[in-house]
Amino acid sequence: MTTPPPPITEPDPSALTCPGDKIGPCAVCRRKTRRYGLGGNPLCGWCVTAARDKWGPGVRWNTARP
Structure with a gap:
């Protein structure tokens, strides 16, 4: 069972680790x-x-972060 996503007002975790101009x-x-x-x-x-x-599985998501 997967957990439901948090409310839309909460950002994706990737947004918390990058500069504001990349969001x-x-x-x-x-x-x-x-x-x-x-x-x-x-x-x-x-x-x-x-x-x-x-x-x-052909859908890809790049998880590499600089």
Whole structure:
């Protein structure tokens, strides 16, 4: 059983570890996430998990952080 995502007002954990100029909204839920620069992704961690469940393991999420 997976835990439900926190409220949209709480940022993705990746947004907490990067400079403010790299933060942007998730393309699906609009939660603050690391969106720009090395390691950026247009989806937050919760939305990419849902996309992976729907589309399969070919959906990638870059977890590398500088």
